Amino acid sequence: MTTVSTDLLVIGKGPAGISASLYAVRGGLSVLVVSRDAGLLWKDAAVGNYFGFPGPVSGRQLLEDSWANTARLGVSFLDAEATGIAPETDGSFLVSTTAGPVRCLALVIATGQARKAPRIEGLDALTGRGVAFCTLCDAYFHRGKPVAVLGDGAFALHEARELAAIASSVTLLANGRTPSEAYLDEARSRGWPVDLRPIRRLEGQDTLTGVSFDSGDSLPLSGLFIAEGMAGSLSFAVSLGLETEGGALKVDRRGATAQPGIFGAGDCVGGILQLSVAVGEGAAAGISALEYVRRAKKAHGHPD
Ligand SMILES: Cc1cc2nc3c(=O)[nH]c(=O)nc-3n(C[C@H](O)[C@H](O)[C@H](O)COP(=O)(O)OP(=O)(O)OC[C@H]3O[C@@H](n4cnc5c(N)ncnc54)[C@H](O)[C@@H]3O)c2cc1C
Secondary structure: OOOEEEEEEEEOOOHHHHHHHHHHHHOOOOEEEEEOOOOHHHHOOOEOOOOOOOOOEOHHHHHHHHHHHHHHHOOEEEEOOEEEEEEOOOOOEEEEEOOOOEEEEEEEEOOOOOOOOOOOEOHHHHEOOOEEOOHHHHHHHHOOOEEEEEOOOHHHHHHHHHHHOOOOEEEEEOOOOOOOHHHHHHHHHHOOOEEOOOEEEEEOOOOOOEEEEOOOOEEEOOEEEEOOOOOOHHHHHHHHOOOEEOOEEOOOOOOEOOOOOEEEOHHHHOOOOOHHHHHHHHHHHHHHHHHHHHHHHHHOOOOO
16 A cells, blocks of 8 residues: 655544644645544534534534535545554654555644443453553563454454464454454454454453353463554554553643654543533644644755
């Protein structure tokens, strides 16, 4: 797949991501917004506490109008899931997405609330003891050993690819769900067994030893990687060594993380999980990203 290049990549087209992209594009940056879906506000029928309206306003209408406005200003949109972020030696970032890689000078992470862990007996007790949420951090501990990935989407396949280079075997666990044909095709082509059976519990006292299924059988494992839903701010943060606090990406008042060039805004940075806050934080992150890219371009002798 060809690599797309942009000044700023925004992950998420909810209020925070769109607000960030508005400031960046009006400041002259090329901006690409990658998103898997419309985000939380799409689920909401009426928003009654947002500035500027005489009565409740439809969340969907707000989103659609905002997308139209940013597109009019020149922001590009990509319907895809971002699965990983890798810093490059020249200071740029290579972001893997289900539609191909994107290279950017700066990033705003506006992925909404972190994905939830599945409710399986033994999961809490064995997290950090064989159960992990990030291959970049923990795959190393399972060199030459059998591992499994729990999930049924693009992020699960991404994690399986990372593990396949290290582990002795990779099994995909769907926990009673039915993955898409594309998912099953990739698993088949790479020789990864897909186990569809519902999981009853995770086995092990101090460390994970395997999973047992409702059918009564068990699968011995050294590691279980949880990759349900999509990669969110937490998995990006952990893989980049960024600080998190209470399950949220840690940023300063201007939306900056500790990694130069990476900014965060909205529900994924915690605090008050509201539309008006997400819009304000998006503005701060967008302005910070704009200033950062201008400085980076100047340092490399690019015209403004
Ligand atoms: C039912 C409901 C009602 C609500 N009502 C109100 C209200 O009345 N007033 C109010 O102020 N707030 C309300 N909220 C809260 C408000 O919707 C959120 O605070 C706001 O949407 C947060 O915006 P955000 O941009 O941070 O995240 P979101 O709107 O959740 O957007 C996140 C975006 O990130 C994308 N994304 C995530 N991970 C990835 C990935 N790996 N790759 C690509 N894209 C990714 C998603 O697809 C989405 O586009 C409500 C929330 C809900 C659920």
